[in-house]
Amino acid sequence: MPHASDFSDNPAVAGVAASGIAFRVVEHGPVRGPAEAAAARGMAVSDVVKTIVVRLGEGDYRFVLLPLDRVISWPKLRALLGVARMSMPDAATAKDATGFERGTITPFGSSTAWPVIADERIRGREISLGGGRHGVAxxxxxxxxIAALDATVADISEPEPPSSKG
Structure with a gap:
């Protein structure tokens, strides 16, 4: 089992350690898709949480935490935030806003502590989040x-639509 001290150069691990909450670092190889990500982490797909960066305006972002088997309900999120529009930044802009590459993003240790919105479905369970590096959760x-991040908790998601891949 890796220790936090093994990741002293990882701002995500430093950020979660600084928060004072209990955590485990989970290392795994490359994954393709939700099922592989969950299996690599020894969790159900619904317990693997993706961190999505949304842009409300110039230099104004939010972290959105969703179970891997759900997607953002844009009407619900817009209503919660009281905005008419928002967007998902491209990978380079998301990295500039957080310090993390897409696929590794987490609110813990982000270069800016953007407000966090968590889907209500993650409450009451152990979850895994991006760990600041590929292959780390x-x-x-x-x-x-939720408490450490002072996250707003709300119903902001809908089920992942069925894949059209054959």
Whole structure:
């Protein structure tokens, strides 16, 4: 089992350690898709949480935490934030806003502490979040993470639509 000290150069691990909540670092190889990500982390797909960066305006972002088997409900999120429009930045802009590459993003240790919105479905379980590097995840209590991040919790998602891939 890796220790936090093994990742002293990883701002995500430093950020979650600084928050004071209990966590585990989970290392795994490359994954393709939700099922592989969950299996690599020893969790159900619904317990693997993706961090999505949304842009409300110039220099104004939010972290959105969703189970891997859900997608953002844009009407619900716009209503919660009281905005008419928002967008998802491209990979380079997301990295500039967070310090993390897409696929590794987490609110813990981000270069800017953007407000966090968590889908209500993550409460009450152990979840894993991006760990700041590819192949690294952070396993935490969702409730402890929500408290540490002062996250707004709301119903902001809908089921992942069926894949059209054959």
């Amino acid at each position: 952070l396993a935490v209590s969702a409730d402890a993470a």
